[in-house]
Amino acid sequence: MSVTLSTSKRKRPESHKLSVISVENLTDTSVAVTLAVPPSLREIFDFQPGQYITFRSVEDSGREAHRSYSLCSTPADLHERGVLRVGVKSIPSGTFSAYASEELQPGDTLEVLPPLGTFTTQLRPDSHIGAVIAGSGVTPVLSITAATLQLGGRVTLLYSNRTADTVMFSADLAKLQEQHGERLRVLHVRTREDASHPLLTGRLDAEKMAGILREFIDVRDVDDWFLCGPFELVVGARESLTAHGAGRIHTELFYVE
Incomplete structure (x- = not known):
């Protein structure tokens, strides 16, 4: 008897447009970017502390670019206030980091992929x-x-x-x-x-x-x-x-x- 195994293609994660609430200067070379997550997307963007989100953009050449940044906010911030926050450190040759530090403004929108990452653990009250x-x-x-x-x-x-x-x-x-x-x-x-x-x-x-x-x-x-x-x-x-x-x-x- 022969058995044919078939595997379905893994669905590519879908990006979602999120509005920028604030861009806060942290140091001379870094900012914190806070994003608004509407109620309809909060389950999709639920995360564990230590995970990251990825910003998607299309460069002038038409090539798709992705830049990932760890979340510095907590799941409670998302559930209670509908916000995500990331820290971005800028370098002269940076792409998204330079844009975030110099051009990004409240009210702008960014294409964001849902959280990923394994830099996490099960937190407990006695941890x-x-x-x-x-x-x-x-x-x-x-x-x-x-x-x-x-x-x-x-x-x-x-x-x-x-x-x-x-x-x-x-x-x-x-x-x-x-x-x-x-x-x-x-x-x-x-x-x-x-x-x-x-x-x-x-x-x-x-x-x-x-x-x-x-x-x-x-x-x-x-x-x-x-x-x-x-x-x-x-x-x-x-x-x-x-x-x-x-x-x-x-x-x-x-x-x-």
Whole structure:
């Protein structure tokens, strides 16, 4: 007996037009873009903290272009207020990032694909989330942080930036600390200026990472670790955490376009 197996083609995700509510300056080189999601599309754009959305555009050549950005808002923001928010860091050779920073205005519309991504975990009221992040790598972790705190959990962030002026979402983090107190702990690493402690000053290499873990963080008290940033930081942090007995570790490399 012969059996013929047939597979159906996977349906291509459909993009939807969403209106821009605001474009907020975060630093000299980054903005936060907030989008309005009508009630009819909220189920389609439902997401887990840590996932991303993709903007679709057609270039002058006719080629279709896609740029993905992690969501920094929470599912509650979508359900209760109908909004999605992403952080966009601009570079001179960027395409969408330069457009978002220089031209995008409230009232404009963008074609957006529904959320995707596996940089997530099942959050619980007793969760203790840890993260090692650099620069724009804070974006998905901000969503995870806010959602964890909303549930009653704890978060420890090790956040590396060049200077205090280059910290994306510094106001959001300060507000979360004000609201949730000791349940949110942020250790700021400064690579080009003095930080609050010698271990938090300078490049976050494997040796410095090991010192920070010994001095400030009980690795085994953390349920899930999220690492997001440049390749060297993510690999080095994963090796250090593993050597210190960390449990679940989630990684994502961040690219700026």
